[in-house]
Amino acid sequence: MTLSTYLPILTWGQAYNRSAFSNDLVAALIVTIMLIPQSLAYALLAGLPPEAGLYASIAPIILYAIFGTSRALAVGPVAVVSLMTAAALSNIVEQGTMGYAVAALSLAALSGVILLAMGLFRLGFVANFLSHPVIAGFITASGIIIAASQLKHILGIDAHGHNLLELVISIIQHLPEVNWITAIIGFVATAFLFWVRKGLKPLLQSLGFGAGLTGVLVKTGPVFVVVATTLAVWLFNLNDVGVKIVGDVPQSLPPLTLPSFSPALLSQLLLPAFLISIIGFVESISVAQTLAAKKRQRIDPDQELIGLGAANIGASLTGGFPVTGGFSRSVVNFDAGAETPAAGAFTAVGLAIAALALTPLIYFLPKATLAATIIVAVLSLVDFSILKRSWGYSKADFAAVLATILATLALGVEVGVSAGVGLSILLHLYKSSKPHIAEVGQVPGTEHYRNILRHDVKTDPNVVTLRVDESLYFANARYLEDKIQTRVAGDKAIRHVILQCSAINEIDLSALESLEAINERLREMDVKLHLSEVKGPVMDRLQKQHFLSDLTGNVYLSQFEAARSVAAS
Incomplete structure (x- = not known):
């Protein structure tokens, strides 16, 4: 300076x-x-x-x-x-x-x-x-x-x-x-x-x-x-x-x-x-x-x-x-x-x-x-x-x-x-502790994915895609665990869960441990966990840990690519 x-x-x-x-x-x-x-x-x-x-x-x-x-x-x-x-x-x-x-x-x-x-x-x-x-x-x-x-x-x-x-x-x-x-x-x-x-x-x-x-x-x-x-x-x-x-x-x-x-x-x-x-x-x-x-x-x-x-x-x-x-x-x-x-x-x-x-x-x-x-x-x-x-x-x-x-x-x-x-x-902790988590589907004729409750979209009964509209940290990590557990436990047809990470700017250690727990629970249910649209700085930190090597699914550059790949598997 x-x-x-x-x-x-x-x-x-x-x-x-x-x-x-x-x-x-x-x-x-x-x-x-x-x-x-x-x-x-x-x-x-x-x-x-x-x-x-x-x-x-x-x-x-x-x-x-x-x-x-x-x-x-x-x-x-x-x-x-x-x-x-x-x-x-x-x-x-x-x-x-x-x-x-x-x-x-x-x-x-x-x-x-x-x-x-x-x-x-x-x-x-x-x-x-x-x-x-x-x-x-x-x-x-x-x-x-x-x-x-x-x-x-x-x-x-x-x-x-x-x-x-x-x-x-x-x-x-x-x-x-x-x-x-x-x-x-x-x-x-x-x-x-x-x-x-x-x-x-x-x-x-x-x-x-x-x-x-x-x-x-x-x-x-x-x-x-x-x-x-x-x-x-x-x-x-x-x-x-x-x-x-x-x-x-x-x-x-x-x-x-x-x-x-x-x-x-x-x-x-x-x-x-x-x-x-x-x-x-x-x-x-x-x-x-x-x-x-x-x-x-x-x-x-x-x-x-x-x-x-x-x-x-x-x-x-x-x-x-x-x-x-x-x-x-x-x-x-x-x-x-x-x-x-x-x-x-x-x-x-x-x-x-x-x-x-x-x-x-x-x-x-x-x-x-x-x-x-x-x-x-x-x-x-x-x-x-x-x-x-x-x-x-x-x-x-x-x-x-x-x-x-x-x-x-x-x-x-x-x-x-x-x-x-x-x-x-x-107020900040309260709002961020319960982040908006939307289940999304594909807008027909496009590669865009939007909230299934707001738009007429296509979904696959074997695949659940959740978009988390908040960074993940200690105050909201358990909330994400509960959301995924509730959604998957109630639908026996689900074989893949994709987390669309386009809005996630940060994942702290507590949230990483929650992702590891989610991955293990889904493994026990014979469900694979995938990530899509992970931002570069977030990916850099994830690569320093063993989470990605233990991940039951894959990491995709785009949500469209992730949906197409799991649908073909």
Whole structure:
């Protein structure tokens, strides 16, 4: 591998020109405006000071620009990972303490090391163990929990809980303490942000605004809410009547920080860090591949792991918390015309300027506004249609999705994502443990063989041909044994069994032993076992064992040849 494999910046940097620079600069400006309130809001969701959101959006973006392969992915705090951060840390350290901030740094560092190691050892395939329906169910449930967790800021009350039931009970118990001015700000901000998403674009177009300007104004809707509510609190001194505000935010660049190296703390954070790494990678790679496909670009999943790992390590060294590629900001970055990862670096510069110069302006920013920003962002992730689609397509997938949603809502995000991982693996094992095995016959006038239950085909009463539509391994080997035993034992006329292996890509040792057992049982019944259409790599491994020499029948290049040969015998 060349150096550019691990440093993609060397590839796109060589072709960088003035046109790409201007497009990246415009995209960076738009994304920076969007990211300022969003970063503050996600820090709030993670249980950290608002400036941590800005810090987590500077160094990580620059590091991803150097090591990542996506031209449009925007890295930083995202809703689900921020919620998982809060869920992991609140069980270990009290929120608001110095220990909590250090634990957040340690969680980011651990996540970075895990991602980096997975990338260096080419383990990107691990994310494939999470099925898309299960991920959709987890994100839907997480979106509901996130929205519910922000209601306390909307209402100006104290409420806590690690799952939906605890949150709802806590909110109901504290309803008498509602600060109505805060509630008005929160509900108006939420309603306006929802309207911006749906109603602002048609209004601006009807007033004659161009498509480009309309798009920019719609994407910067949260900034209008931030400015308006901040001015309202400042003008009317609403913080004196109980409206909670952001308050002092340090005017500084991200500080140099170090995570804790305490074995006790790191051992407690190891599982949450692994889950955050997997979920963050799945979300990030999904967005990156979707956007890359639109421009026929290529994403390297293993290099993406390295890029995200470097970003998280950078966050741990600069006062941040775990980060990943965000859907909304990446789409905005792409739509705004970003051509290279340099757009991310320019965004980091914009956020650094904001951290230095603009933080005094958000002193009076109400937390209810940040909560409204989070609620509107995460409710777009809630998708109950996955239940309907999975029910109509696969009852097993439906059960996995429903179980993931219920586990997340009832027991919290850590249990939910753990259940999702476990269910994805169990679902795969369940489906592959009972592979589709079709009895096939010859389509008249052709050399093709198809399922006897679906097509009008010719069969020989002395011959049974079974097509196994799955690789054979320890979980399904006995299932094949039982299928063949049942089929042959019930038909005394059978003299030949042909296994059509066209769909078999792998036969592990357990499956090989099952094939040996099948061969011996059929020998005792005076029935010969034959194989057809065995793939080269599978054949190479079979030839290293004595199975082929003990085979009662033969191995044929095609199913047509096998059927013709045994019929003539």
